Amino acid sequence: MRAVVFEGSGGPEVVKLREVPRPVPTREALLVKVQATALNRADLLQRQGEYHVPEGQSAIPGVEVAGTVEAWGEDVKGFTHGQPVFGVVEGGGLAEYCLLDQGMAIPIPSCFDFAEAAATAESCLTANETLFTLGDLKPGQAVLIHAAASSIGTTMVQMARHVGATTYCTVGSHRKAEALRALGADAVFNYREQDFVHEVLQRTRGEGVPLVMDFIGGAYLERNLAVMGHEGCLVLVGLLDGMSAQVDLLRIVQRRLQLKGSSLRLRPMQEKREVNARFRERWTEVLTQGGLRPVIHARYPLEDVGAALAEMEANRNIGKLVLTLERNVSHA
Structure with missing residues (x-):
């Protein structure tokens, strides 16, 4: 099969499309004939040599x-040959075939094509x-979402609005601010000017x-x-x-603030399945x-x-960058 590989680390010159062996399904995995996939920040960091693939996952x-x-x-x-499916995988998505844990x-909703599902x-x-x-997050509460024009950010805005929460967003351009307002964000701030x-x-x-959703870090x-309220x-x-930062611990203690972290890819498969189940139950x-x-x-x-990848590196994208294969990307 054809697959994207990074031959070393660096810039666009290390990105290659090569013939590699097709993966063989493990006991609890599906072999998916990929119709569409999508980029994530980890893919760019992996190309640059700044992200190390977890042990046991596809390079x-x-x-x-x-x-x-x-x-x-x-x-x-519970699955049939030819059934349209989508999901998060442990690497290997930029290829013609990929393993997907059951x-x-x-199942892909009938109103989505393959690109939208990916x-x-x-x-x-x-x-x-x-x-x-x-x-x-509860109805009637407010949430501040940083990097809100990203794929996760635009999804957060929609989910928060769906439950009746107020959304405050930060972005880095007027074009992105307009896109977030069109999605229904209650207020959007250009961090370069405000x-x-x-x-x-x-x-x-x-x-x-x-509640604050932060992609920036230190x-x-x-x-x-x-900007966080009491508790x-x-x-x-x-x-x-920023991977590190100085912090005013007294502020955290006095106001009983909570700091939490999240990384889906680093979790054991059983925990990932639980995350997936919670999403499916709610949405x-x-x-x-x-x-x-x-x-x-x-x-x-x-x-x-x-x-x-260059479009992502330039930080121009609003939402997802999707990669489609030559086959038809509609499953209807």
């Missing part, structure tokens, strides 16, 4: 796929887990927000603490700018009715993966 990049069931392991039950496989998997699982399981702490405190009459830590919760979803009907849709920035053929 082929790509952590989400959509396609049809081709074969399965001896312990797999506990992570989700764009849904990782962002929806992460958004649901961080907003509701870790963040305990102080989000001042803006949020002004809108909340100094009380702050009960560079935002003190300001995030400043507020900060969930670290990413570390784009399957909403997906089926079209009430939650991925935001797709652009679709590229697999052969143009280098251009798609």
Whole structure:
């Protein structure tokens, strides 16, 4: 099969499309004939040599796929040949075939094509887990979402609005701000021109927000603490700018603040299955009715993966960058 490989680490020159052996299903895995996949920040970091693939996972990049069931392991039950499925995988997604654990496989809603399904998997699982399981977001509450134009960020905005929460967002351009307003965000702040702490405190009459979703890391830590209300919760979803930071511990103690972290790929498979089950329980009907849709920035053929990675590296994308294979990307 054809697959994307990184021959060393560095820039676009290390990205290659090569013939590699097709994976063989393990006992509890499906072999999926991939129709569409999508990029994630980890793929870019892996190309740059800044992300090390967890032991036992595929070195082929790509952590989400959509396609049809081709074969399965001896312990797999409940699937049929040719069935359209999507889900999060342990690497190997940027290829013509990929293994998908049966506990992570989700039937594709009839209102989605393969590209939309591929764009849904990782962002929806992460958004649901961080907003509701870790963040305990309730109707009527407010949440501050950083990097809100990302695929996870745009999903968080939709999910929060769906449950009746108020969404405050930060982005880095007017174009991204307009896109978030079109999604229904209650307020969007361009961090290059506005102080989000001042803006949020002004809108909340100094009380702050009960929940912050942060992809930035150390560079935002003190300001995030400043904008959190009493007993507020900060969930670290990413570390784009700063792996460490000094912190005012007294502020945390006095206001009983909570700091939580989340990484889906580093969890054991059983925990990933539980994350997937929680997402499906809460959002399957909403997906089926079209009430939650991925935001797709652009679709590229697999052969143009280098251009798609360059678009992500330039931070121009609003939502997902999807890679499609030459086969038809509709399953209807």
